[in-house]
Amino acid sequence: MLLWGLSSVASLYEAESDGRRVFRGVRPGPQWHRHGTFERKLFTLEAGELVRITVHKQRWRLQGTTRTCHSRPPEDLASVWFCSLFVATSLWGWLTGDEGLHRRAPVLDALEERPSPRTVQRWLARALVHADETATALRRAVIERSEPRPMESHVGGGLSPPHRRWGGSSAVSTLHSGLSLLYEGAQALDVHVSLLLAEARGRQHVRKTGWLI
Numbered sequence: 001m002l003l004w005g006l007s008s009v010a011s012l013y014e015a016e017s018d019g020r021r022v023f024r025g026v027r028p029g030p031q032w033h034r035h036g037t038f039e040r041k042l043f044t045l046e047a048g049e050l051v052r053i054t055v056h057k058q059r060w061r062l063q064g065t066t067r068t069c070h071s072r073p074p075e076d077l078a079s080v081w082f083c084s085l086f087v088a089t090s091l092w093g094w095l096t097g098d099e100g101l102h103r104r105a106p107v108l109d110a111l112e113e114r115p116s117p118r119t120v121q122r123w124l125a126r127a128l129v130h131a132d133e134t135a136t137a138l139r140r141a142v143i144e145r146s147e148p149r150p151m152e153s154h155v156g157g158g159l160s161p162p163h164r165r166w167g168g169s170s171a172v173s174t175l176h177s178g179l180s181l182l183y184e185g186a187q188a189l190d191v192h193v194s195l196l197l198a199e200a201r202g203r204q205h206v207r208k209t210g211w212l213i
Helices: 084-096 117-129 131-146 170-189 193-207
Strands: 021-023 032-046 049-062 068-070
Touching: 032 068, 032 084, 084 117, 084 170, 084 193, 117 131, 117 170, 131 170, 131 193, 170 193
Parallel strands: 021 049
Antiparallel strands: 032 049, 049 068
16 A cells, blocks of 8 residues: 555645745634744655755734744644654554564565654553544544445454553444444545544544644
């Protein structure tokens, strides 16, 4: 499966005359006004290869105050230099493998050197906190893409459980099921994984609940 980051398959960014890619997002409210942009460097995937892109995010200021906020692209995770597709693929590869984190064969060559095993461990610890919300959002995204036919007509056979080395952690099983449904659903529905991730994240953004990590 060739994986493409969201910036490669969706019209997320406005192209400025100076070549900058700017994510405008949605104004937080009528009293918020544009207040410049700032740069964000992000590792993402293009045809399964690791690339680093530079995007600019819209900053907003509340009228009559010094309070500001900014618009975050759907693939941009707070405090992480990798896009959501890269993070999800790293976690999925570890949870579905049986060699262990330090001896695993990465699902993509691009994951051979980055991220480090220590980084993936940190991501998993954060992801388990939001496992229920993430899995629910991913399932709903796949269901909506499957309509009007039932999801099971596209993704059949059930999902295999994570390997025994994970013990009886329900959060691990939940996260594993959600991520497996994401990748199996994307292949069955012939849709980019990054698009399904963005649609799932959109649901969580509206509900203001946890997402991925």
